[in-house]
Amino acid sequence: MEYPAAVRDAFFHPRHHGPLAGGRNCRGTAGDSGAGERVEFEARIRDGRIDAIAFRAYGSPWVIAACERLAAALTGAAVATARACEPSALAAELSLPPEKRSSLLTVQDALRNCLVDWDTTQPVGGPPGRP
């Protein structure tokens, strides 16, 4: 199969793969490697912004590329931005074939679960930046 340059670059040279160093970071996973894909996001959030985010992924090159591009886009972003993030936008950016687009749901679920983990570990009264 031919892969777009953006997919190849993310696959061979990922810059945001985990684990993140230090501290209690929030984590979220989705998928099942027995079914072909499993994604984990780990984020360090400070003052309502994503200070660092990294992924680990078992899946096709498309999944790995989507995780890498999403992590790159969200580094430094507000949590609210991450919460509103719609990974399906990556389908066009990465030229995902139609049969591979459902993989973005796994990526999205892992990101959501990561933010839910952050929500549930914040002090009562809610963290800064939370809507």
Add this chain to the structure above:
Amino acid sequence: MIYLDHAASTPLDPQVAESMAAVMRDPALQANPSSSHAPGRAARACIEAARSAVATLAGATPAGVVFTSGATEANNLGIIGTARFRAVRGRHLVTSAAEHASVREACRCLEREGWAVTWLECGRDGLVDPAAVAAAIRPDTTLVSLMAVNNETGVVQDIEALGALCRQRDVPLHVDAVQAAGREPIDMRREQVDLLSLSAHKFGGPRGVGALVLDTDRVARIQPLYHGGAQERGLRPGTLPTHQLHGMGVAAAIASARLPLDPPRIAALRTRLEERLLAVSGVRLNGHATRRACHIANVTVAGVEGESLQLALEEIAVSAGSACDSGNDDPSPVLMLLGLDREAARSSVRFSLGVSTTAEEIDRAAAVFEHAVSHLRRLAPAA
């Protein structure tokens, strides 16, 4: 690019290419080989020389060689042609679910036409038990079709035992010997094989030509699939491609002559490769450990997704399964018969070596494999 996909197709032997070019340029060999005039007879003589060389490779007589467009056609002609010809005696076939797609689909075609087919399982080592074949043969069985060497795992079946029991039960045996030719000795008469399929481009010959070889003492006729010409005794009508068949003949002669030399050298290289592959944790060999042809090593890599593994190995031309089955995402049915689940079957790679493979290529391929597995496991979440 390191080419380790010789089971899918071997590079054209340079000597074969030169001799084919010479035939194509030779003004004396441009006539239709079926024509009775002198130029036609010259082309015909060129083809008959090729027929003899192919017969020698198969351990058969030249009269038994029916040239085809390749092994897919040879398998279809052998199976469907024999079944239809012998239909008055019965409509039951015996084959294995691990056969090449061209055998499986030819049998399924006959199933749709009303034949009964017994699909034999193989063991986790890929071997078909001759006792299971004996048990499957019925009074109305008209053909047994089993491959000599599996195209995905390289597992070698005991054709001699299968031939003996089929002969004892008076049932013709068809053998897809595509992966065996040039790698394993083939002797149709000694092994009591009645029909045998070959493909030129699996032993250094050109793509687009093959043969169904018949034991002429046993299989007097099969029913042709095509009509409209007397070529190949009416069993395969169509103008014979002189240069293609000449190329197949030269490749067959080279393969026969080098049989004592090339397979041991290739086997040593495969052992060298396997030692490196199996030293990586979570890598296991598919198929019988020792009953394998010299050129194939099929491994499953735990903890690595199949499509990503293929891309990570892009520096090496390898295959996830049969090239004839590629183009779909389905895992290899052959590997699943060995007991692998879908993900494990997807995470499998077939390395297949050839006469042009070097030790340097093997060492480089092993290093690429080690790096690829390490890269993907580093990216993967903890289990």
